[in-house]
Amino acid sequence: MTAAEAVSPLAPEVFPSMPPVPGVRLSTHAAGLRYQGRADLMLARLDAGTTVGGVFTSSLCPSAPVDWCRAILPNGTARAVVCNAGNANAFTGQAGAVAAKLTAEVIAEAIDCQPAEVFLASTGVIGETLDPAALTEALPVLAGSGDAGWEAAANAIRTTDTYPKGSSRPVAGTAAVVAGIAKGSGMIAPDMATMLGFVFTDLAVTADALQAALAAATEASYNRITVDGDTSTSDTVLSFATGAAGNEPLSGPGSPHWEAFVDALGAVNLDLAHQIVRDGEGATKFVEVTVTGAQDDAAAKAIGLAIGNSPLVKTALAAEDANWGRIVMAVGKAGQKADRDRLAIAIGDEPVTEGGVVRDGYSERRATEHLRGDDVRLAVDVGVGSGRATIWTCDLTHGYIDINAGYRS
């Protein structure tokens, strides 16, 4: 983990100041399951009556905790979420399923609820079994630990992350809040990433409405970021509504403050998604790619991701090289309708091409100046329709190789 010790140059200066969410109690514990000298277990206890929504990896080889969460999600209620860092409990066969069930049972016993109300998340190395004896010893200690703050909780779920990630927003017109934490920096691609996100609100929201709102927020955030095009076995975003605000449960677009809640949920998830990209392994640039003029929005997203996943585009960005030909290449390989002879590319505010050729008066100096900043914007109009999408990615540097050629050692 030595290569990951340096904090990303794109990290925020401080962890945000975040209010508590009534109905949520956080705790952490340094169990030494993989890491030494740091907390590696996180527990969020939730008041009775909490509803839950969940979105999981599209991997066909999901981890045992993902299997567990998928199985209990239809109940719609939750009393806890517990997360361990450093071991993904993935590809561990029957032993993995046993460890997941044991975790839920030990926590349920400790906090007096049903195992099927305990959600689980694990990230880290794939293929190693979690030791049942260690879990049985550590989890009651975790459950008995004093309250921890958001930053401690966000730190406890990190693996190769170089900084903890948190975000909160008030729900306009109410005294309620949406607040959450996330982890992730590599194996990040839609749909989704080696990423975890836990987002809480004290509003009461029906499980169905929460699920719908979370699915929409995920599509607009985590499913539009990419670090390396790889997709994890473990990706999990869970959202919990404790109901401590005492409102009539929101049940969808007809409910008071529904739009404000959806806005806050979307903003928190998008902020967390951006923080994950800013912690992209080896990243030195945060890159926003906006595609317009595509056949439809899905085509625009596909073109954006083709650009955002291209190693050649990403190495050029790392070099601050306005090598826009590689963007043409990426558009060409996306497999979506595009009109080569109407393609318009801009780097920052500098239009590069129009009408299928480089623009008269294009200033490579101005484009390069934009690329020297930490935040890079690329815009591409493919000239065939009105579909649009924005995705976010980072550059590809020696740091990525350093981190991933040394992860297990």
Place this chain on the structure above:
Amino acid sequence: MTAAEAVSPLAPEVFPSMPPVPGVRLSTHAAGLRYQGRADLMLARLDAGTTVGGVFTSSLCPSAPVDWCRAILPNGTARAVVCNAGNANAFTGQAGAVAAKLTAEVIAEAIDCQPAEVFLASTGVIGETLDPAALTEALPVLAGSGDAGWEAAANAIRTTDTYPKGSSRPVAGTAAVVAGIAKGSGMIAPDMATMLGFVFTDLAVTADALQAALAAATEASYNRITVDGDTSTSDTVLSFATGAAGNEPLSGPGSPHWEAFVDALGAVNLDLAHQIVRDGEGATKFVEVTVTGAQDDAAAKAIGLAIGNSPLVKTALAAEDANWGRIVMAVGKAGQKADRDRLAIAIGDEPVTEGGVVRDGYSERRATEHLRGDDVRLAVDVGVGSGRATIWTCDLTHGYIDINAGYRS
């Protein structure tokens, strides 16, 4: 180009000894269109009566030479192929089309044929216009140059390649031969790559039969290699049959020696494809990925490419780290049916997993020993059917970043 000066550690020791192909005359010229101090133009003159087959990039933003070749290919006959290195003549709009046409016209004038019998190929930087005056001056000199050998021709078409690529095979049961050259080392992915391949035979083969044989050979070779998952605007494989052998033209499976011809054509193209991977930008390992047990062959190929394109798998291979969990991840993201609980992974001859868990007696030491070699084999059985495919890739190293963060400078 400084980063590319070192020859790939996977390069063959010497350029192969290759026989001439009757009916083909090669020449080269150092025109200084982009590179100094080396040949950057290659011309292959072909006897009257030569037939041609061609396979081109799947990019929706193809280069002007690709547009040109696609337009003239249906004629089925060729008298020349001309290639320039360093400028792709892609995304150059009308000026690019003019430069392509001019090239064909000048060569046609010089060797006394029709422009529509002159095939073109260009690779290099995208978006820069080829100077018509320079072409008009250089191309007649090229056409007037003395005969060059295979190695000189293979050198003249290189861009970031660190060594020239050639291969030949006799056609069993005949005195005829199949011989060709190729270039490519980055922006390499199916379908196809920034790669060019020119393969010649002195057999007479009808244009339709040649096209069919080339398409099949391409699917089994260039479409199964990947360096970085990027797809070029310029990929072109052309095959020419001069007929100098004097045989009755082969017209398909019923013709004498058809199978021997197909075998030789396939072997030459596969050898050239492997040489491209061995010259993968920054590559230190040649990696063969065999997938079995998939739903069908296409699913097996998709899974193989998901593994071969995964940055996390490729960085682990660079580190000689038997991090097979990343192979599980890549199988999971491929989007093809796979049975997690029957997945069997082998590294070299060492079986790693069976029944969804790591195998009792798995030796990480033996797996690592295999990974220390230059040639790595990964085998994955996904346990759902009888589909199979083999693909070839390389590892992802600091060298890739060095080369691609500095290409234009």
